[in-house]
Amino acid sequence: MSTQPTLAFIGAGNMARAIMGGLINNGYPAEKIWATGTNPEKLSDLQQQGLNTTTDNDAAVAAADIVILAVKPQMLKVVAQDMAAAVQKHQPLIVSVAAGILCNSLDSWLGGQLAIVRCMPNTPALVKLGASGLYANAAVTEQQRQQTSEIMQATGIAVWVETEAQLDAVTAVSGSGPAYYFMVMEAMVAAGEKLGLSREVAQQLTIQTAQGAAEMARQSDVGPAELRRRVTSPKGTTEQAIKTFTEQGLPEIIAQGMQACSDRSEALAKELGK
Numbered sequence: 693m694s695t696q697p698t699l700a701f702i703g704a705g706n707m708a709r710a711i712m713g714g715l716i717n718n719g720y721p722a723e724k725i726w727a728t729g730t731n732p733e734k735l736s737d738l739q740q741q742g743l744n745t746t747t748d749n750d751a752a753v754a755a756a757d758i759v760i761l762a763v764k765p766q767m768l769k770v771v772a773q774d775m776a777a778a779v780q781k782h783q784p785l786i787v788s789v790a791a792g793i794l795c796n797s798l799d800s801w802l803g804g805q806l807a808i809v810r811c812m813p814n815t816p817a818l819v820k821l822g823a824s825g826l827y828a829n830a831a832v833t834e835q836q837r838q839q840t841s842e843i844m845q846a847t848g849i850a851v852w853v854e855t856e857a858q859l860d861a862v863t864a865v866s867g868s869g870p871a872y873y874f875m876v877m878e879a880m881v882a883a884g885e886k887l888g889l890s891r892e893v894a895q896q897l898t899i900q901t902a903q904g905a906a907e908m909a910r911q912s913d914v915g916p917a918e919l920r921r922r923v924t925s926p927k928g929t930t931e932q933a934i935k936t937f938t939e940q941g942l943p944e945i946i947a948q949g950m951q952a953c954s955d956r957s958e959a960l961a962k963e964l965g966k
């Protein structure tokens with residue numbers, strides 16, 4: 693990374709820890725990262741790793757070039773309004789990873805006139821396989837876009853979307869996406885056990901198969917549909933599995949789940965954005 697801005701993570705829960713872990717694993721200096729929370733005990737492991745930790749959000753904001761809002765959407769209004777004065781003192785770039793909450797709401801809670809990037813990351817950021825969607829409001833400069841890209845690319849891939857509404861779709865695809873794959877893995881392990889394997893063996897095979905399929909899809913110059921066909925021998929075993937999944941409506945079920953996810957992202961903005 694060309695420049696290494698000081699980052700303040702407001703909220704050091706699952707998502708912030710995945711991004712911070714990804715950054716540290718990628719060589720980002722721990723002393724350039726601040727992490728806040730309400731309980732000092734929960735921050736002690738981060739402090740031991742050399743990060744700056746505090747329960748005082750204003751202190752972290754004062755030290756930061758970039759403030760990353762990583763509390764639950766339901767907490768965001770109160771947290772943002774409480775730190776508005778500290779933010780307005782030097783107007784750092786604001787990056788929010790909160791699902792649903794719009795730039796305009798954030799800007800008004802934080803006192804206005806701010807450069808804000810909304811980021812929808814995912815937890816594989818921890819192992820440098822994150823996928824982030826980014827959207828910038830009109831106040832964000834080209835240099836700030838570049839800085840945000842560099843930070844998120846240190847944890848995986850980062851793509852910019854043109855409209856804020858597209859972040860609802862990003863949330864449905866990649867933000868919540870790891871949970872879908874974990875659910876498929878849970879179901880495959882359970883089914884493998886039912887078919888006579890030990891839990892341990894079923895889990896080992898399931899995880900390796902997921903990783904193998906993902907890596908093949910990444911490296912291949914054909915899409916997932918063709919890769920699926922190549923596994924499916926006529927009158928063979930896979931054909932029976934795919935036929936059953938199709939008859940039971942698996943593609944529609946996935947589309948419905950993702951629509952519900954996107955709808956919830958949109959609803960959060962209306963429910964919590966005022």
Ligand SMILES: NC(=O)C1=CN([C@@H]2O[C@H](COP(=O)(O)OP(=O)(O)OC[C@H]3O[C@@H](n4cnc5c(N)ncnc54)[C@H](OP(=O)(O)O)[C@@H]3O)[C@@H](O)[C@H]2O)C=CC1
Pocket residue numbers: 702703704705706707708728729730731734749762763764765767771789790791812813814815867868
């Ligand atoms: N989890 C995921 O996969 C993804 C989450 N997100 C978004 O990330 C955000 C965080 O989600 P997630 O990490 O799962 O949630 P967590 O509950 O794990 O983390 C939220 C953290 O916020 C802290 N917190 C609460 N109140 C304050 C406060 N006043 N000041 C500072 N910190 C505070 C909590 O710390 P303490 O316990 O000390 O109070 C907690 O650790 C959400 O907005 C979510 O939409 C986005 C993409 C994916």
Ligand SMILES: O=C(O)[C@@H]1CCC=N1
Pocket residue numbers: 791863867868
């Ligand atoms: O479930 C949630 O609301 C968050 C946002 C995307 C993934 N986790």
